[in-house]
Amino acid sequence: GAVVSQHPSWVICKSGTSVKIECRSLDFQATTMFWYRQFPKQSLMLMATSNEGSKATYEQGVEKDKFLINHASLTLSTLTVTSAHPEDSSFYICSAVGGRANTDTQYFGPGTRLTVL
Amino acid sequence: TQLLEQSPQFLSIQEGENLTVYCNSSSVFSSLQWYRQEPGEGPVLLVTVVTGGEVKKLKRLTFQFGDARKDSSLHITAAQPGDTGLYLCAGKNQAGTALIFGKGTTLSVSS
Numbered sequence: 001g002a003v004v005s006q007h008p009s010w011v012i013c014k015s016g017t018s019v020k021i022e023c024r025s026l027d028f029q030a031t032t033m034f035w036y037r038q039f040p041k042q043s044l045m046l047m048a049t050s051n052e053g054s055k056a057t058y059e060q061g062v063e064k065d066k067f068l069i070n071h072a073s074l075t076l077s078t079l080t081v082t083s084a085h086p087e088d089s090s091f092y093i094c095s096a097v098g099g100r101a102n103t104d105t106q107y108f109g110p111g112t113r114l115t116v117l
Numbered sequence: 118t119q120l121l122e123q124s125p126q127f128l129s130i131q132e133g134e135n136l137t138v139y140c141n142s143s144s145v146f147s148s149l150q151w152y153r154q155e156p157g158e159g160p161v162l163l164v165t166v167v168t169g170g171e172v173k174k175l176k177r178l179t180f181q182f183g184d185a186r187k188d189s190s191l192h193i194t195a196a197q198p199g200d201t202g203l204y205l206c207a208g209k210n211q212a213g214t215a216l217i218f219g220k221g222t223t224l225s226v227s228s
Contacts, residue, residue: 004159034215043123043205043221044160093159095216106216108152108159 003027004096006109013084014117021079021112023094029074030096034106035067038091050077084116120144121208123219130226133195138222140206141188149189150216151180152205160205163191196226 003026013019023033032051036044048069050056056069066088068080077096081088091113095106122141130136140149148167152160164173166182166189173180177200179192193200203223207216 006159041203041221041223043218046215046218049215091157095159105162105165106150108161110159111157113157 002098002105002107004030004094004107004109006092006094006112008112009110010113010115012115012117015085016083018080018082019084019114021081021092021094021114023077023079023096023109025075025096025098025107028096028098030077030098031074032097033071033077034095034097035069035077035079036093036095038093038111040091044093047079081114084114086116089114089116121206121217121219123206123222125222126220127223128225130196130224132197132226132228134226136193136196136224138191138204138206138224139188140190140208140219142208143187144208144210145186146208146210146217147186148209149182149186150207150209151189151191152207154203154205154221193224196224198226198228200224201226 005024007022035047037047038044046059047062048056048058050069050071052071052074058064071077091111093111095108124139150165151163154160164180169184169186171182177194181190203221205221206219
């Protein structure tokens with residue numbers, strides 16, 4: 001139990017286009033989902049906290065108009081990178097809080113590799 | 118701002134050696150988690166420690182939470198090539214559920 005999926009697992013796009021990444025909790029309801037960004041050989045950087053039915057809370061330095069987050073249901077959150085540029089290329093990882101074993105544990109998705117040409 | 122200092126950042130050892138990774142902070146955490154991440158995948162939770170002084174063992178891995186809940190360590194005995202990966206510590210602040218991650222330790226175990 002407590003499985004989180006992400007789609008797509010990797011995406012390559014042209015500069016200026018928008019890319020949507022989905023994060024789903026497959027077997028539990030997640031009231032909170034987190035979005036992280038990770039550069040090669042570096043740690044995870046929290047981008048935003050997403051609560052179902054409300055606006056996301058963005059970390060300092062993260063542009064909310066560029067990284068649009070929608071948490072429409074208890075099992076789905078989406079991150080849209082708008083007008084992507086090469087510097088947005090990164091590994092994007094989501095996590096969800098919930099699960100039967102521990103409602104406070106974060107379960108991570110497998111990540112989405114974004115490459116902007 | 119709560120920070121977690123993780124060391125060493127990189128570690129390259131031979132199979133059979135022991136190693137310890139440290140995670141330190143000047144702040145108190147309600148709990149601390151250790152993750153292992155392989156390239157191109159998301160982090161996988163290894164253990165959560167919540168009580169000061171707590172020691173947990175997972176096969177050859179031993180995790181310890183400091184008495185004051187400000188630091189933690191991960192000790193691996195007789196490392197194997199399969200232990201290769203990025204090890205991350207992450208603390209949960211007392212105010213909410215956001216995880217604060219250390220910078221990670223990249224471990225390479227060669228046979």
